[in-house]
Amino acid sequence: MSHFPNHFEENYLKALYKLQRKEIKKVNNIALAKYMELNPATVLEMVRKMADRGLVEILPDKTIQLTSQGEKKALLVIRKHRLWEVFLVEKLDYSWSEVHDLAEQLEHIQSEDLTNRLEAFLEFPAADPHGDPIPDKNGKLRTAAAINLLEGKTGKTYMVKSFGETADSFLDYLAKLSIRPGTLLRVLEWNAYDNSGSIEINNAIIQLSEKVAGNIFVQLHTT
Amino acid sequence: MSHFPNHFEENYLKALYKLQRKEIKKVNNIALAKYMELNPATVLEMVRKMADRGLVEILPDKTIQLTSQGEKKALLVIRKHRLWEVFLVEKLDYSWSEVHDLAEQLEHIQSEDLTNRLEAFLEFPAADPHGDPIPDKNGKLRTAAAINLLEGKTGKTYMVKSFGETADSFLDYLAKLSIRPGTLLRVLEWNAYDNSGSIEINNAIIQLSEKVAGNIFVQLHTT
DNA sequence: ATATATAATTTGGCTAACCAAATTTTATTA
């Protein structure tokens, strides 16, 4: 009667979804292991089990890909995560940068009904406190695709939608730069040498490394 | 990075606390194993670990007893459980009979701060939807005021706390019925005609006159 | 006091999730 398989599976699903969305490269075993801070042997073992369960497909070139069933499950975990985040911020007065770790725990609560009631209680929020949209009860995420800031065009202004990284150090750094969901950023130029960018924000100019910019997702902003 | 030891430990703590409260007999390995629906070997192994951690003491006669530290931890789990139950009923419109299994999941969320904020959000409820009191953040269970047995509700179980009469004839009568402080009484029904009551005690059913019942002070008993 | 039941403990073994290290396969590059 170990209650936990779900727990693990859900973490793998979420990790795969996030990596896939980053889409910097194909998601292989190594990348997934690194991202999850696990040994490749461990990850391979688990991924195979998930393939048996129809959640994941291992392509001929060894890329790991969520099946539609797997992606739906991943989105339902993300749904739970984001709803709990809204709860923590709106009802328990947490700040948006504190809630991630708690939501990581709460997202594993198993009850569709509870999730749906929570959503109703929160009055069907469209997005979590980081600005990320909340999938519906069928795991459908309908949204204008956010793009990676790295793809931002020189001279254009973008609105920050969400982030591809949840480490405190990253979020603290952003907080220092006053970058949060909703912030407007204008791309001044990209430095071809190290792919860092000059970004205008609130009439100040800052430099963002490739790594940081690559974890900021934005939408074109039209005044 | 397995978060789960807590999970297991908390379940053992809770089970021990509940059995101890029942206090029908000393809590031994067998009783605990039966209650938790686990194998005695499993339970023994775990109980020993918990003894090493200072949560439990194994007495010379093999009785398993919570240390004060263990009891505090148990009460903090119960606190979480009951607060989440209040949340589910008050905020998500669950009925009191549905919430137990969900609360069993939620009670394992690890964050004192979250628990305290939840308590504040719920406006410091004194009891959960079943009427069981909620321990405070120090694991202290403020004892509910003792009530007159005559006020006991049909179907509820109460623990005898004290008596409102010191006459030997009264105390002898109680002794004959094996009613003493600590005895558990279940109210079966009140006879509207003479206010006498049918009371279940140790699987026997006895009748108590209004005069007798009115001199017995009890507290709601929570399993 | 002996037989018998029950409790307590030991032993050996299972599974899921993990890891380190060795090996094999696949790419890359010189």
Added chain:
DNA sequence: TAATAAAATTTGGTTAGCCAAATTATATAT
């Protein structure tokens, strides 16, 4: 194309929580 680097996989091993069955200890009853 051979050399080398990187990825993928295999192998052997660990730990925590669990169980069944065997054994030893302790009560209980006759």
